[in-house]
Amino acid sequence: MLLEVQDLHVAYGAIRALQGISFHIEKGEIVTLIGANGAGKSTTLRTISGLLRPVQGDIRFKDQSIIRTPAERVVKLGICQVPEGRQIFSKLTVHENLEMGAYTRRDSREIEQSMERVFASFPRLKERANQFGGTLSGGEQQMLAMGRGLMSSPELLLLDEPSMGLAPILVEEIFNIIERINAQGTSILLVEQNAAMALSVADRGYVLETGKIVLEGTAQELYENPQVRAAYLGEAALQSTGLRVESASAAEA
């Protein structure tokens, strides 16, 4: 088991954002957390990456508790969070942004190799290597944020809302890249509001509602679950992801 979250409670002052959630990620998996605004998805990610301290519960990464580990050490252990809203460094060039991703690493040859791998995954970034981060389009910024995360060569990548504010065609491209990154051996914990898209790439998923996990299962199970369909996969959402409608109908057939 790569990551195991046990009975996690997190609070912002008096507000109890997470009320005892448990889940796990196996090596090589894509696991998605879906849920509405304020369900506690981002809080979960921030707690795993060490930005928040839980009130109660445990997070074990490769059988080692990391709840007392500060954020900068969590990165060295091999977990990297790609924050919500990209948060790239807009006054640095694409190349410099990626170098910042390798902040914890010292071996310049390995960093060079990671850079090449990132450029291979995101050819668009290579074209714009000397452009300022702030001049990129939204989709390119998301790619840059993910590439920057990959520069620390993590075993587990935490993606917070990678589809936020992107055009449908770009969302599809981003999710294709997520699948490719996963195929190269990086496990991924994906937090998304776009449940249809998330379930289409994930192996397993958890549904979060007001700080509790209300449903869990394989992506296919969740996808077919009537509650999930009603709450998160409204007909409109299904229409917008043509890809899924087809495969869903194929599954029905």
Add this chain to the structure above:
Amino acid sequence: MLRLVGHQPSGSGRTDRRLTLAAAGAFLLLVAYLLPWFSNRITWAETRFTGDTVIVSQFPVLIAGQHYDQAQRPLREELQDIRIRVESVPAHKASGWGWLFQVLTLGPALAELLSYFVCLLVPLLAVGVVGVIVGLSWFGPRRLPEVMIPLGINLAALAIPSLVLAWFHQFDFSLELFAIEQAAFWPQAGFWLGLAGSALMFAGIVGLRQRTRRPIVTWWALVLVIALGIWLLIRFRPHPFLEIWDFIFDGILVTLRITTTSFGFILAVSLLGGLGRISRSRIIYGISSLYVEIVRGIPLLVQLLFIWFALPQVFDVLGELLVGLSPRLNEAGQRLIDLRLSPFTAAVLGLTICYGAYGSEIFRAGISSIHHGQMEAARSLGMNYIQAMRYVILPQAIRVILPPVGNEFVALLKDSTLVSVLAVSDLTRRGREYMARTFLSLQTWTFVALCYLVLTLFSSRVVEYIESKSRFGASR
């Protein structure tokens, strides 16, 4: 390099007329430098006061520093009269070039006649720049470096008063001296031709003002004008302005020293206070907020008076407390009782405490203006809080912080007058001391006000410049 499409080399006759006018003016000015300007000069002056004081000065090249003699008026004596000897100058030394050459060959003594040298040089610089503009437009490539036009217009405009000021140097800006031998000081043909040439040159070159997007007159000009005003006051009315200047000059230095020293400490306190105000630790947040709230609620003057008059008593009480507490603390307590702040330290301390509180709020606002996601992004790349602050947040916040901090500097410069209530001899206190001696209130305070004005306007311009540099690319 910034370039703008200049005027066409030939083409419209309108453009040509302006350039012709400027070129003709420049040519006239050059010719004028070869003709006689001032053919008489003062070689000797005797200044008598109503007492028996007599000051005699000799001048090897040109009268200079006679206003110092006039300003050396002893207390309770009036200026009685000034006698001068006037000598005619050989023709080859009387021309513009002649005078320039004589001054240049002075060597170290040039310092005394530096202003005269500048006055003779500015018209020549104007001719040079105008010559380049005209030459490039007529014979050179089609484009003109954009900075040339404002430079040319400004120098051409300055050439006219420069010539007039050069003339005033002949009688050391003293209307008394001028009145003695008016005919001797009246300029010769070359001077008038030079004036006419400068005017023509300006009239021609000013027509090109539409050809550049750069502003022709910037607010730097105001700084220059006021500084020049101070200088002219000193030259035309050495009594009392030269005396005031000599008296308050060290006050200007003290004011600058206090302002810059405190400003350094203020930046440090503001940074710490600002970081404290966004701290997640309740204790640090509480302490820094309390500091900001309390200090901002007390007038600076009261704070300074407290530090100067009340703090020593606080030290005494604390010291006695330490002595009474334990014999081991005896020495430390005694040292506290003996501790006395120097006026300078007290002033810097007071200004730092007060302005640090305002600065803390500026820094807090600047740091808060950076999206908290940037901190999270930096943290999730493996930086700790301090590294993320130092390498990611502060460099971005500085752009927001800089303009208000610059304004704080100017405000601090003005509020530093309040330290004159401590025993600090700053500009204001020196002004008050001079006034107490001579009762020349109008002259003293006008002069002090002008000095502050030059300092504040100058620093405002510098702040503006730094801001414009840091704003570069802000929209990215």
